[in-house]
Amino acid sequence: MNMRAEIQRTPAEAAIIDAFGERLSLLPGDGAVMVKRDDAIEQIKAGLPTRRVESWHYTDLRRLLASVPAFDASAAAKTIAPLLEGSSLLSIVNGVSAATPSVEGVTFQRLGDKLVDGSYAPALVTYGSDDAVGALNTAFVADGYFVDIEDGAQVEKPIELQNIQAGGQVHVRLPVRVGAGAKATIVERQTGEGAGLVSSVSQLLLGDDAEVLWLIVQDQPETATHLAQFKAELGKNAKLTLFVMNAGGKLVRQEVIVKATGEGADFKLRGVNLLAGDCHVDVTMVLDHAVPHTSSTEVVRNVVTGRAKGVFQGRINVHQIAQKTDARMACNTLLLSDDGEFSTKPELEIFADDVACGHGATVTEIDRNHLFYLMARGIDEKSARGLLVRAFLAEVIEELEDETVVEPLEELLNSWFAAHA
Amino acid sequence: MLEIKNLHARIAESGTEIIRGLNLTVKAGEVAAIMGPNGSGKSTLSYILAGRDDYEVTEGDILYNGESILEMDPAERAAKGLFLAFQYPMEIPGVATMEFLKVAMNSQRKARGEEPLKVPDFIKRVKEAAGTLEMDFNMLKRPVNVGFSGGEKKRAEILQMKLLEPKLCVLDETDSGLDIDALKIVSDGVNALRSPDRAIIVITHYQRLLDHIVPDTVHVLYKGQVIKSGDKSLALELEENGYAGIIEEAA
Numbered sequence: 001m002n003m004r005a006e007i008q009r010t011p012a013e014a015a016i017i018d019a020f021g022e023r024l025s026l027l028p029g030d031g032a033v034m035v036k037r038d039d040a041i042e043q044i045k046a047g048l049p050t051r052r053v054e055s056w057h058y059t060d061l062r063r064l065l066a067s068v069p070a071f072d073a074s075a076a077a078k079t080i081a082p083l084l085e086g087s088s089l090l091s092i093v094n095g096v097s098a099a100t101p102s103v104e105g106v107t108f109q110r111l112g113d114k115l116v117d118g119s120y121a122p123a124l125v126t127y128g129s130d131d132a133v134g135a136l137n138t139a140f141v142a143d144g145y146f147v148d149i150e151d152g153a154q155v156e157k158p159i160e161l162q163n164i165q166a167g168g169q170v171h172v173r174l175p176v177r178v179g180a181g182a183k184a185t186i187v188e189r190q191t192g193e194g195a196g197l198v199s200s201v202s203q204l205l206l207g208d209d210a211e212v213l214w215l216i217v218q219d220q221p222e223t224a225t226h227l228a229q230f231k232a233e234l235g236k237n238a239k240l241t242l243f244v245m246n247a248g249g250k251l252v253r254q255e256v257i258v259k260a261t262g263e264g265a266d267f268k269l270r271g272v273n274l275l276a277g278d279c280h281v282d283v284t285m286v287l288d289h290a291v292p293h294t295s296s297t298e299v300v301r302n303v304v305t306g307r308a309k310g311v312f313q314g315r316i317n318v319h320q321i322a323q324k325t326d327a328r329m330a331c332n333t334l335l336l337s338d339d340g341e342f343s344t345k346p347e348l349e350i351f352a353d354d355v356a357c358g359h360g361a362t363v364t365e366i367d368r369n370h371l372f373y374l375m376a377r378g379i380d381e382k383s384a385r386g387l388l389v390r391a392f393l394a395e396v397i398e399e400l401e402d403e404t405v406v407e408p409l410e411e412l413l414n415s416w417f418a419a420h421a
Numbered sequence: 422m423l424e425i426k427n428l429h430a431r432i433a434e435s436g437t438e439i440i441r442g443l444n445l446t447v448k449a450g451e452v453a454a455i456m457g458p459n460g461s462g463k464s465t466l467s468y469i470l471a472g473r474d475d476y477e478v479t480e481g482d483i484l485y486n487g488e489s490i491l492e493m494d495p496a497e498r499a500a501k502g503l504f505l506a507f508q509y510p511m512e513i514p515g516v517a518t519m520e521f522l523k524v525a526m527n528s529q530r531k532a533r534g535e536e537p538l539k540v541p542d543f544i545k546r547v548k549e550a551a552g553t554l555e556m557d558f559n560m561l562k563r564p565v566n567v568g569f570s571g572g573e574k575k576r577a578e579i580l581q582m583k584l585l586e587p588k589l590c591v592l593d594e595t596d597s598g599l600d601i602d603a604l605k606i607v608s609d610g611v612n613a614l615r616s617p618d619r620a621i622i623v624i625t626h627y628q629r630l631l632d633h634i635v636p637d638t639v640h641v642l643y644k645g646q647v648i649k650s651g652d653k654s655l656a657l658e659l660e661e662n663g664y665a666g667i668i669e670e671a672a
Contacts, residue, residue: 376495376499377499378499383528388516391564
């Protein structure tokens with residue numbers, strides 16, 4: 001008797017599978033791409049992950065994904081001003097890329113074209129049977145941008161990859177190759193106005209001695225489902241700072257999968273999760289230190305209000321040959337309501353014997369001593385609380401140092417507080 | 422200006438009574454010193470005046486300009502002109518000192534129905550006040566009290582006091598952690614604030630601060646009560662003979 005066959009599909013699973021049948025003829029791709037799509041939908045047919053799957057333990061996708069909207073070609077989304085002043089803007093509106101700008105040292109291609117000619121097919125891989133985001137995206141991805149920054153290019157202006165949805169379904173990919181010794185700032189903006197289902201996969205290949213600051217800013221409406229993946233590989237002495245801000249969405253999963261594959265590589269993850277209402281936001285990181293002499297630090301700060309639920313899973317794998325790895329992870333949460341929840345799961349898998357690794361997690365309320373001190377100077381309770389919560393988050397943002405980056409992020413912080421305080 | 426009448430107070434959590442029938446009157450223009458051995462309730466009294474909710478007043482009243490302040494929260498008391506210079510000022514990571522000063526000053530102005538300060542005016546005031554206390558202005562760009570030495574924290578408290586221009590100042594062991602030079606600077610800062618419409622309560626363990634800030638009255642606190650009051654000669658007497666004699670006399 002086959003037990004699996006008896007599992008009843010949820011409405012969301014059924015909707016995804018049906019949509020695949022209906023969309024198939026519209027999806028771009030040569031034979032190789034189509035084979036990948038078929039494999040991916042088979043993976044989804046086996047069922048969305050539940051809490052029994054280790055990597056989805058705190059985000060039971062099968063239960064939480066209650067429904068899936070139909071594709072909506074008429075959804076009208078509008079681009080917005082880039083986060084950082086003077087950015088080169090590449091927008092994807094309702095899942096469709098636009099004409100690409102011209103920037104010295106950088107080649108942009110519309111991903112749809114690379115699916116049609118099949119050149120992107122080899123990159124359509126999932127990390128395993130639990131890679132629901134990768135599978136969903138592979139099945140449906142229709143567009144996005146392929147960005148190639150040539151060796152040694154010092155890209156002055158930030159590049160903003162803006163993915164805007166207005167409802168329905170949107171599945172995009174943002175592969176970026178940064179050549180040896182090149183330097184760039186990339187903003188990945190995930191926002192919109194509709195109750196859409198978004199899947200987005202970013203893939204960053206960082207060459208030797210390359211340096212990138214990558215900002216993911218997600219502020220979807222509180223009705224949207226946002227399933228995202230950021231994958232990166234770091235070459236020798238490459239430096240990547242990834243800043244993730246989640247300030248919206250109903251159901252959000254942001255996966256961060258980073259491999260330090262070149263000696264001297266350094267990875268920094270800084271995260272700010274602002275949780276309100278009854279959202280569920282999950283940031284899950286898997287970091288591999290695969291070679292000796294690499295370093296990483298992760299600092300994630302969360303503020304939980306209302307009935308919101310948050311998750312941070314941080315897994316650091318230190319391979320047997322990866323001696324002298326230096327890895328530090330911290331996850332700090334301010335729980336501002338009795339009904340909010342935050343789950344944090346650090347995991348260190350260390351196979352090398354000469355490493356410095358550590359992790360820490362805290363869940364606290366506002367420090368009463370701090371509150372008293374501010375109030376004793378005449379600052380009313382509401383303002384004092386606001387000041388302390390913002391300070392808790394601003395510490396992570398201010399680490400980015402560059403004023404042109406810090407200020408817009410702090411403004412986002414302020415507008416979130418104005419809307420949710 | 423301040424009238425404490427038969428005050429009884431306890432620690433809210435444990436119910437331990439700390440203040441047991443305390444009476445004290447401080448007039449406008451007066452500098453009153455409160456002295457007493459460890460555990461007599463000096464710091465508790467300062468916290469109760471400032472409105473810390475770890476303590477519960479079970480009996481009696483605190484009148485400030487004739488009005489009971491027991492129902493006011495710390496911010497309301499501060500806006501009315503009450504200021505506590507902390508014995509152990511809090512370090513608040515992430516809140517820049519300048520931002521904190523600006524928000525505090527403007528909160529109090531707002532509570533009094535005044536316009537917020539213009540930025541250049543604010544900076545000028547801070548620079549002037551920092552100058553007289555020989556504080557490095559760059560220090561104020563750092564988060565509140567973070568990385569400040571013990572002495573720098575105490576100076577920062579006096580800086581806040583100068584900027585907020587309170588009417589009733591309570592200084593809780595402001596001399597602890599100060600070397601002799603810093604003690605002089607801080608004392609000068611306090612003395613500069615002496616005025617006929619302002620009262621200052623100096624809580625201290627030792628006579629040495631009172632050489633610099635000369636009090637009009639001295640009150641000895643013991644087991645949550647004022648057991649003896651006098652003028653500045655009382656402080657000298659304590660310095661010479663300790664508390665034992667006075668405690669015996671009161672018993």
